[in-house]
Amino acid sequence: MVRRPALRDRISAGILDTAASVLAERGDSASMADIAETAGVSRATLYRYFPSRDALLAGMAQAAMDDLDERIAGAELDGVPVREGIARLTRAFLAAGGRYAALIHIKLTEERKRGMLPESADERVAGPVRRLIERGVADGSLRADVPADVQFELFTALVERALRLVSGRRLGVEQASAAVVAVFLDGAGGAQRD
């Protein structure tokens, strides 16, 4: 009989959170021992919660996607104008912080492992972003001379870089969001605009 399943869940969540930040910070070179130490548990205990490194990564990905899902749902993209939707998404991702960074990291290393692009379940997160951009292209609020999938890539590139700036304490979430939204929607060129 398990003594306190709630406690176990809390510890598990704590480990996942720690793992996310360690992974985002030190990259793949972070070992199970590193993660265990940072999380404040022994290596043995870490393995009791997650029987393998893959299991830990899978757990992180799952938790990150659940979290992101919730944030995206909370942004209520469906009704709003595309420009407003872009702003909400940017803030949502930057506020997610380490969890989003962890997801990116896992996705990248998986892409490298498999031949290419498992086009995996992270579409749960990417899908809404893609759809918003496609809607923008369709209704004229986003430019039509750059393909929507390319705009998606460039937008996420901006968000991910901004996330690193936030993690590195170089920018606050507010400033980073504002910069990404401003540059993505209106560009860095200032001369020909208002």
Add this chain to the structure above:
Amino acid sequence: MVRRPALRDRISAGILDTAASVLAERGDSASMADIAETAGVSRATLYRYFPSRDALLAGMAQAAMDDLDERIAGAELDGVPVREGIARLTRAFLAAGGRYAALIHIKLTEERKRGMLPESADERVAGPVRRLIERGVADGSLRADVPADVQFELFTALVERALRLVSGRRLGVEQASAAVVAVFLDGAGGAQRD
């Protein structure tokens, strides 16, 4: 007496080139054995040319920076308008392909190792970009409400993502350059412009 120093240089350059693409593709997990095999030499020979992994990475960084230096010089940024300079830089980096990607990778892993930011010699490459952006902010051709260093980060983020799209055969250098320049200078928002 060395038989053919020229041959040795050619092989060395070939190894560096192979290493750059392997590293860019498989990340840090690429081993010396992987690189040797891809380069078509034995592991022993690889170690004869580069006595350690660090030496190989240093050689790659050196070669990449030399290459990029040349491309940047060839772009003749000093006279031209900032918008034109941005376009030339974008094309230069994307045309450099794997060499630029290798440099990014090395810079990232070094950042992780050392505490943070050795603010290293890659300023040889980043410097001209920073200066161009600062000039743009100063003369009004780039917006002033986003700090120049943030604009630098966002611009390089776009270029690096575009580079991945080019490497993955999803975009040609031309299309990728055009997309980056268009989005960075004028934004993805299409409604309020021309």
Add this chain to the structure above:
DNA sequence: TCTCAATGAGACATGTGTGTGTCAATCGAT
């Protein structure tokens, strides 16, 4: 043809990360 530098193949030591297992200490619930 002969010579010698360069190469490939492989053994080897070392370090490190993963995953398994054991055992004593601990800590909460009864």
Add this chain to the structure above:
DNA sequence: ATCGATTGACACACACATGTCTCATTGAGA
């Protein structure tokens, strides 16, 4: 206070990457 689940501290086997070394083979130049 007692019981049992949980934990931490090891020890261990295993896989793999780095770096060094030896030795036979190859191939271009004299």
